[in-house]
Amino acid sequence: MQVAELNQVASQIRRDIVRMVHQCKSGHPGGSLGCADLFTALYFEIMEINTDFKMDGIGEDLFFLSNGHISPVFYSTLARRGFFDVKELGTFRHLNSRLQGHPTTHENLPGVRIASGSLGQGISVAIGAALAKKLNGDDKTVYCLTGDGELQEGQIWEALLFAAAKKVDNLIVTVDWNDAQIDGSTQQVCDLGDLKAKFTAFGFDVLEMKGNVMEEVLFTLTEAKLRTKKGKPVAILMRTQMGFGVDYMMGTHKWHGSAPNDEQLAKALAQLKETLGDY
Amino acid sequence: MSLQNITFTDKKDTRSGFGVGIHEAGKNNPNVVALCADLIGSLKLEKFIEDFPERFVQTGIAEANMIGIAAGLTIGGKIPVATTFANFGTGRVYDQIRQSVAYSNKNVKICCSHAGLTLGEDGATHQILEDIGLMKMLPHMTVVVPCDYNQTRLATKAIIERNGPTYLRFGRPVWPIFTPAEDETFQIGKAQFLSQGTDVTIIACGHMVWQAVEAGKQLEAKGISVELINMHTIKPLDEAAILQSVKKTGCIVTAEEHQQAGGLGESVASVLARHHLAPIEMVAVQDTFGESGTPDQLLEKYGLAPKDIIEKVEKVMQRK
Numbered sequence: 194m195q196v197a198e199l200n201q202v203a204s205q206i207r208r209d210i211v212r213m214v215h216q217c218k219s220g221h222p223g224g225s226l227g228c229a230d231l232f233t234a235l236y237f238e239i240m241e242i243n244t245d246f247k248m249d250g251i252g253e254d255l256f257f258l259s260n261g262h263i264s265p266v267f268y269s270t271l272a273r274r275g276f277f278d279v280k281e282l283g284t285f286r287h288l289n290s291r292l293q294g295h296p297t298t299h300e301n302l303p304g305v306r307i308a309s310g311s312l313g314q315g316i317s318v319a320i321g322a323a324l325a326k327k328l329n330g331d332d333k334t335v336y337c338l339t340g341d342g343e344l345q346e347g348q349i350w351e352a353l354l355f356a357a358a359k360k361v362d363n364l365i366v367t368v369d370w371n372d373a374q375i376d377g378s379t380q381q382v383c384d385l386g387d388l389k390a391k392f393t394a395f396g397f398d399v400l401e402m403k404g405n406v407m408e409e410v411l412f413t414l415t416e417a418k419l420r421t422k423k424g425k426p427v428a429i430l431m432r433t434q435m436g437f438g439v440d441y442m443m444g445t446h447k448w449h450g451s452a453p454n455d456e457q458l459a460k461a462l463a464q465l466k467e468t469l470g471d472y
Numbered sequence: 473m474s475l476q477n478i479t480f481t482d483k484k485d486t487r488s489g490f491g492v493g494i495h496e497a498g499k500n501n502p503n504v505v506a507l508c509a510d511l512i513g514s515l516k517l518e519k520f521i522e523d524f525p526e527r528f529v530q531t532g533i534a535e536a537n538m539i540g541i542a543a544g545l546t547i548g549g550k551i552p553v554a555t556t557f558a559n560f561g562t563g564r565v566y567d568q569i570r571q572s573v574a575y576s577n578k579n580v581k582i583c584c585s586h587a588g589l590t591l592g593e594d595g596a597t598h599q600i601l602e603d604i605g606l607m608k609m610l611p612h613m614t615v616v617v618p619c620d621y622n623q624t625r626l627a628t629k630a631i632i633e634r635n636g637p638t639y640l641r642f643g644r645p646v647w648p649i650f651t652p653a654e655d656e657t658f659q660i661g662k663a664q665f666l667s668q669g670t671d672v673t674i675i676a677c678g679h680m681v682w683q684a685v686e687a688g689k690q691l692e693a694k695g696i697s698v699e700l701i702n703m704h705t706i707k708p709l710d711e712a713a714i715l716q717s718v719k720k721t722g723c724i725v726t727a728e729e730h731q732q733a734g735g736l737g738e739s740v741a742s743v744l745a746r747h748h749l750a751p752i753e754m755v756a757v758q759d760t761f762g763e764s765g766t767p768d769q770l771l772e773k774y775g776l777a778p779k780d781i782i783e784k785v786e787k788v789m790q791r792k
Contacts, residue, residue, distance in 0.1 A: 249549045257544075298576045306547050308576045311567050317537045318572055321544020321552070324529065328505070329548050348568070351534035355541070358532075 194238050196407050201468035202273060203233040203407070207438045208465045209269035209282055209472060215458045217286035220294065223448035224340060225266035227371050227404065227433035232270040234410045235336060239418070244275040246303035254333045255322050257307060259315020260340035260369065261295040262450065268292050271304035272472070279472040313346025315339060316366055320356055323364045334421055338367045342374030345383050350395075356426040357396025365417045366397070367429040369404070373446035388430055397428040404431035439464055475667045475688040475700060480648030482621075486679075487585040487642050489621035491516025493628025494553055494583070498524050504632060505545055507554045509535045514644075515555040515585055535560045536568045542580045543572040551632055552580050558587035558641055559600035566606055573637045574610040581631055582607075583640040588729035589757070589774055590679055590767035591644045599762040605734020607639040608707045614638040615706040616660060617728075617736075619681035623651045623704060626658050634660055641678065643729075645767040648682045651702075661705045663713035669699035672785050673717040676727040677703050677736050680755070680776065684727050687781035696785065706736055711743045718744065723751045723788040727781055729771075732756035751791035753784035 194202070206229045214220035236242070240254040258267050265285065272279040277291075284290035291300035295310030307318045319337035326333060343349065356364055368388065376382050385391075392399045398420050402413035410431075417427045435449065436442025439461040453461055498504045498520050506520050507529040521528045529545075531538040535556055542552035554561065561584040562569070573580045589599050607615045614636055618627040624642045631638045657664055666681070667688060676684040681702045688698040699717050703710065718724055724744065726737035737754035744750050757774050771777050 249547060251548065255547070307543060307578075308571050311571045314536075314540050314568055314572050317540020317568075318544040318547075320537075321541035322547045323544070324505075324541065325545045325548020325550050328526070328550065331548070348534075348536040348540065351531075351537035352540065355531060355534065355537055359529075 196411065199233050199237055199407050202237055203229045204466045205469040206233060206266060206269045206273060208462060208467055210265040211439065211453060211458060211461045211465070212471065213265045213269070213282055213285040214452045216283065218452045219286055220265055220452060221262040221450045222265065222452070223373065223435035223442060223446070224260065224263040224369060224371065226439060226442065227435045227437045228263055228266050228338065228369055229438070230405050230407055230410050231338065231367065231431060232266050234407065234414055236270050236274045238411060239414045240336065241333060246276060248306060250306065251329060251331055252333060255306065255335045257315045257319040257322070257335070257337045258296060258309055259337055260312060260343050261309030264292070264294065264296050267296055273469065276304040277302065282472045312340070312343045313348040316349060316352035316356070319364060319366070320352055320361050323361050326363055334418060335364050336367070337364065338369060341368055341370045341372065341379055341385060342382065344368065344385055353392070353395045353397070360424050361426050362422050362424050364426045365421065365429065366426065367431050369433055370430050371433045371435040373435045373449060375446065375449050377446055392428045392430070396425060398423070398425040399428045399430065401430045402432070404433035405437045473668045475685055475692055475698060478650055478666060478685050480650045482649045483646040484621040484649055485644060485646050486618060486621055486624040487514070487644060488516050489624030490583060490585065490628050490640070490642055491519065493625040495519045495523065497629050497632040498527065501551065501632065503549060503551045505529060505550045505552045507531055507538050507542055507552055509533055509538050509556045509560065511556050514557070517555065535565045539565045539568040540572050543576060543578045546578040546580060553583050553632065554580060555583050557598060558584035558603050559598050562603040562606050562639065563600055570610060574612045577612050578637060579635055581638050581640065583628065585642055586644045587641045588643060588679065589762045589770040589776070590729060592767050592770065593764050595764040596761040601731045601757050601762065602734060603641060604706055604728070604730045604736065608739065612637050613707065614660065616704060617641045617677040617706055618704050619678055619702055620647060620651055621649045622653050622655070623658060626655060627704065630658070630660050643679060647679055650682065650685065661708045661710060663710035664702040664704065666700040666702055667698055669697035670721055671697040672789055673699045673701060673721045673724045674727065674781065674785065675701045675703050675714065675724060675736065675740055677706060679729055680727040683771070683776065683778050684781055687778035687785070690778065690782055691785055703736060706739060709739050709743065714740055714743050715748055718748055718750050722792045725753045725755065725781060725784045725788050727755040727776070729776060730756055732758055751788050753788040755780050755784055
């Protein structure tokens with residue numbers, strides 16, 4: 194897809210996100226909006242995937258969402274890509290829905306391969322899947338997204354140490370570096386320091402990108418893929434704005450986990466073009 | 473079927489039974505992958521690693537990461553066997569097991585040695601007595617506690633052949649081997665009757681099955697007819713076997729190397745409470761931590777010796 198088309202998809206995904214969160218009066222719009230461009234690029238251009246979902250994903254690129262609370266962007270992307278009917282997005286967080294508050298395999302939602310929500314676990318799982326690919330002689334790539342506040346979890350650093358030490362070089366870890374978490378900025382809560390130096394010191398091949406500029410996302414993801422299979426795991430430090438695309442949600446951590454009211458929804462939708470038809 | 477006929481042929485540690493079992497499973501099934509967090513020797517993985525080096529993952533001292541990697545390996549169709557000491561493979565990584573393994577329903581085998589008091593001199597930091605309870609509470613999780621070397625080998629192969637998240641608990645000390653090397657009666661989820669009796673049912677798991685054999689022999693010598701059940705699978709629990717036995721004997725003593733809270737005894741008591749009220753006594757650790765000592769000293773001090781089983785049998789029979 195061309196950049197213009199991808200931006201149209203991302204715009205619809207952003208509409209879906211605010212509508213989903215609004216209808217159930219809960220969920221996490223901020224990080225979801227910030228990552229909409231990455232999800233669009235991965236699922237509509239970069240990853241080689243089969244929408245006829247098979248859990249083992251043999252012969253396909255795999256994606257793992259470690260920061261499961263941004264489930265709205267994950268669900269919207271999967272639905273828009275054809276993993277399930279977009280109408281199902283309206284069931285988000287409702288009783289008996291496959292679209293649980295945090296993603297799970299428990300309800301057999303196509304496209305989800307692991308439960309996430311309790312933070313810090315996704316990179317380890319992605320490493321396991323990457324090792325399985327190597328054992329299977331499968332040359333496809335494993336992607337994982339983690340939040341930046343999530344890097345405060347100790348298991349993350351166990352996983353990073355392992356990935357470099359064991360040369361898990363079919364793995365691309367992207368960090369959503371929006372500097373915001375529930376209790377405030379990451380600097381206020383527990384400063385992450387020099388992330389580039391940390392990932393480099395741990396033995397990753399590190400790239401940086403502006404995660405809300407589609408051209409740059411495509412370029413960097415393409416470059417990241419080229420850097421796989423060279424003995425090092427790859428990390429992308431992705432600078433995003435929490436709430437990107439909705440002016441009043443940007444520049445604050447307030448929209449990490451709150452839903453807009455009717456008036457706020459209308460204001461948000463006025464800024465997000467309906468490109469593929471609302472669900 | 474009397475307990476007098478049950479004798480031991482040799483003594484070996486149950487973890488060595490695991491080591492042989494995983495090697496055989498690895499030979500039979502190319503999808504078996506072993507993981508370990510810096511305890512290869514303790515888990516007896518040397519032969520597996522020697523013969524299948526590409527299917528061994530050394531994670532270093534990072535158990536949380538090991539559980540996550542194991543969950544991920546299943547996604548490519550592998551059967552990961554994550555190994556360490558029982559304390560580090562359950563309590564330390566409970567949330568990782570809960571979310572990435574149990575809730576995600578991944579075919580991960582968590583196989584842990586050094587469970588219970590009998591690891592001995594290392595003391596209470598390592599002597600987990602809560603792992604059965606932690607694991608049995610998790611939906612989807614199967615919990616297996618084999619009683620000797622031979623059964624641990626068979627159990628290892630059986631859980632690997634069976635789909636679903638599973639916890640296999642075994643231990644460090646050399647212990648009597650009294651079950652057969654090949655045993656067609658061993659099935660996950662099916663209790664084994666080691667003797668038929670009419671006065672009391674003793675239900676034990678793990679190392680405590682041998683303790684119960686010794687206790688049962690002394691009870692038989694006193695003229696008490698003992699029905700001894702080896703409950704190697706704590707979950708799913710063979711409720712039918714419990715009910716069939718208690719309807720005959722009218723009372724039960726359970727025995728386990730675990731806290732009373734959350735253990736086998738409470739699972740059995742729950743069956744009785746729901747289906748067939750009968751007196752029950754429990755031989756288990758009473759809401760305390762262990763300490764350094766030899767296995768025999770510890771079993772004696774914490775009330776897990778054959779004489780403690782005999783005492784509880786006499787007590788429970790009076791309550792009938």
